[in-house]
Amino acid sequence: MSVTVIKPGLSSTLQDAGRAGHAALGVGRAGAMDGPAWQLANALVGNRAGEAAIECTLLGPTLKFTHASVIALTGATIGAHANGQSISMWTRCYLPAGSVLQLGGMHIGCRSYLAVRGGFDVAPILGSRSSDLHAKLGHADGRSLRAGDELLIGYAAPLKWPPNPKKVQALRWGIDPLTWFDFAFQPIALLPGSHFQQLDDDSRQLLLEGKFILSKDSNRTAGRLDGHMLKLRQTLELVSEATLPGTLQLPPSGQPIALLAEAPVTGGYPRIGQIAAVDLPHLGQRRPGDTVCFHLSTMDQAASRLADRQRRLARQIDIVEQRLHEASD
Amino acid sequence: MPLAIQFEAMAEDALLLRFGSTIDSAINARVHAAVSCLRQRWPTLECVPAYASLLLRFDPEQWQRPDEGTPHQHMGDAVLEALTDLPLAPTNSRLIEIPVCYGDTDGPDLAEVAAITKLTTDEVIARHCAAEYRVAMLGFAPGFPYLLGLDPSLAVPRRTDPRQRVAAGSVAIGGNQTGIYPDELPGGWQLIGRTPLRLFDAATDTPSLLTAGDRVRFHAIDQPTYRQLATGHAP
Numbered sequence: 277m278s279v280t281v282i283k284p285g286l287s288s289t290l291q292d293a294g295r296a297g298h299a300a301l302g303v304g305r306a307g308a309m310d311g312p313a314w315q316l317a318n319a320l321v322g323n324r325a326g327e328a329a330i331e332c333t334l335l336g337p338t339l340k341f342t343h344a345s346v347i348a349l350t351g352a353t354i355g356a357h358a359n360g361q362s363i364s365m366w367t368r369c370y371l372p373a374g375s376v377l378q379l380g381g382m383h384i385g386c387r388s389y390l391a392v393r394g395g396f397d398v399a400p401i402l403g404s405r406s407s408d409l410h411a412k413l414g415h416a417d418g419r420s421l422r423a424g425d426e427l428l429i430g431y432a433a434p435l436k437w438p439p440n441p442k443k444v445q446a447l448r449w450g451i452d453p454l455t456w457f458d459f460a461f462q463p464i465a466l467l468p469g470s471h472f473q474q475l476d477d478d479s480r481q482l483l484l485e486g487k488f489i490l491s492k493d494s495n496r497t498a499g500r501l502d503g504h505m506l507k508l509r510q511t512l513e514l515v516s517e518a519t520l521p522g523t524l525q526l527p528p529s530g531q532p533i534a535l536l537a538e539a540p541v542t543g544g545y546p547r548i549g550q551i552a553a554v555d556l557p558h559l560g561q562r563r564p565g566d567t568v569c570f571h572l573s574t575m576d577q578a579a580s581r582l583a584d585r586q587r588r589l590a591r592q593i594d595i596v597e598q599r600l601h602e603a604s605d
Numbered sequence: 606m607p608l609a610i611q612f613e614a615m616a617e618d619a620l621l622l623r624f625g626s627t628i629d630s631a632i633n634a635r636v637h638a639a640v641s642c643l644r645q646r647w648p649t650l651e652c653v654p655a656y657a658s659l660l661l662r663f664d665p666e667q668w669q670r671p672d673e674g675t676p677h678q679h680m681g682d683a684v685l686e687a688l689t690d691l692p693l694a695p696t697n698s699r700l701i702e703i704p705v706c707y708g709d710t711d712g713p714d715l716a717e718v719a720a721i722t723k724l725t726t727d728e729v730i731a732r733h734c735a736a737e738y739r740v741a742m743l744g745f746a747p748g749f750p751y752l753l754g755l756d757p758s759l760a761v762p763r764r765t766d767p768r769q770r771v772a773a774g775s776v777a778i779g780g781n782q783t784g785i786y787p788d789e790l791p792g793g794w795q796l797i798g799r800t801p802l803r804l805f806d807a808a809t810d811t812p813s814l815l816t817a818g819d820r821v822r823f824h825a826i827d828q829p830t831y832r833q834l835a836t837g838h839a840p
Contacts, residue, residue, distance in 0.1 A: 302745065
């Protein structure tokens with residue numbers, strides 16, 4: 277069983293939870309930019325937690341499925357058709373053998389996730405199937421998918437669903453995307469970074485009250501923020517230290533840069549903030565041109581919102597499992 | 606020397622320990638001593654050493670206590686306790702020998718480095734091989750070592766026109782540091798030679814030839830030896 281890439285889309289890569297634990301070797305984590313959306317896509321097809329899914333960016337790929345397959349799409353709202361028939365998101369869908377799945381542009385958001393029941397049978401590198409474009413790790417040395425690529429699908433126990441195996445079809449039940457997608461572009465919670473206090477007064481105010489625009493130079497490594505240049509009260513001579521996804525850096529140009537999933541493991545720019553982990557998936561869904569605002573948060577608030585999100589996610593996955601058990605078997 | 610460590614709760618699951626604020630061999634040695642001590646105590650704790658700091662990534666739930674304190678505070682207290690009597694340098698660091706073919710096409714900037722430093726190319730090579738270095742940290746790319754211990758007379762500025770492609774294995778000088786490009790990468794350091802050793806191979810259990818804290822020595826080899834060693838492990 278496999279999937280053949282007919283058109284690759286803008287930048288489609290395999291992603292999972294990422295490559296944790298190797299930063300000391302200069303290897304970053306990578307992984308899905310919108311973790312909850314990726315996890316829910318896996319849950320919807322009944323995969324083990326942790327299977328890789330295809331992360332599509334702005335424009336999705338066109339894929340041909342050799343065998344009958346069970347798929348799910350989550351994340352950014354994307355136009356999806358299989359054999360000409362519209363495909364619903366946030367639910368489980370069935371594609372008969374030979375189906376061509378056409379993923380189009382995204383109406384809202386930047387990244388959609390396509391999980392396939394059985395997962396992608398790609399050799400893990402350092403414990404992960406995530407593609408790291410910069411470090412060239414992952415499927416096909418970490419590059420994005422290309423036309424002609426063939427991805428093997430792993431084994432999964434066959435389902436008794438659907439009743440008619442010749443037709444593209446979906447469950448009548450799905451997850452409410454409002455719970456898992458930030459359609460309102462809410463302000464992003466920011467923990468003050470090591471050099472936050474070194475910003476001059478105007479810059480501190482702009483950072484917390486101004487509107488930034490995600491620049492077109494943004495990618496999985498970093499989101500560059502246009503709109504306001506920020507200044508430190510004095511130039512700092514810093515020694516490189518560890519950086520993380522979510523680290524908000526201020527290079528000498530004055531343009532703030534938010535490090536994202538493929539953040540380098542070390543950096544020498546002033547760190548003016550750290551984006552709350554719970555809001556990183558929301559930032560990962562902003563498109564170039566979308567607005568980004570920040571509000572100051574404390575570690576306690578950030579940690580408790582994250583713990584709450586994790587509880588809700590675990591409960592959502594339980595509900596999905598129960599509903600699918602009732603609906604599919 | 607009493608330990609003066611600055612703690613910063615950097616993220617929900619990350620605590621940064623700062624041992625100083627300069628690039629200094631003594632401070633860096635302290636960082637690596639702390640890494641080996643903490644890894645021994647908590648084998649699953651992720652430690653990310655840099656020049657003068659050390660990032661710990663931990664599972665906050667495991668450091669939750671019924672009392673008032675935060676996971677970062679509990680972690681910080683436990684770390685301070687674990688680092689009592691911290692030695693000045695790691696006691697068990699490895700010494701790795703790196704063969705280098707200097708100059709010619711393998712080190713296209715060797716002549717320029719000699720010109721800037723007002724040394725002969727042979728003197729540059731001799732001084733580069735004489736020192737013992739320490740891997741201060743790995744970064745920039747998987748397996749790229751930032752080495753401290755360069756003879757100050759060999760310090761040269763980075764190139765004004767960085768190369769789009771530096772060959773894998775290139776040994777280079779950038780400022781007062783030396784390093785090795787583990788893979789073909791863009792780079793602005795001055796290239797003085799090339800090693801046939803493979804620095805990073807993700808397919809193996811120990812993907813990086815060098816780890817932070819290791820000691821390193823270079824020795825000069827000629828081109829036939831380079832070719833012989835390089836074909837021994839051709840990809």
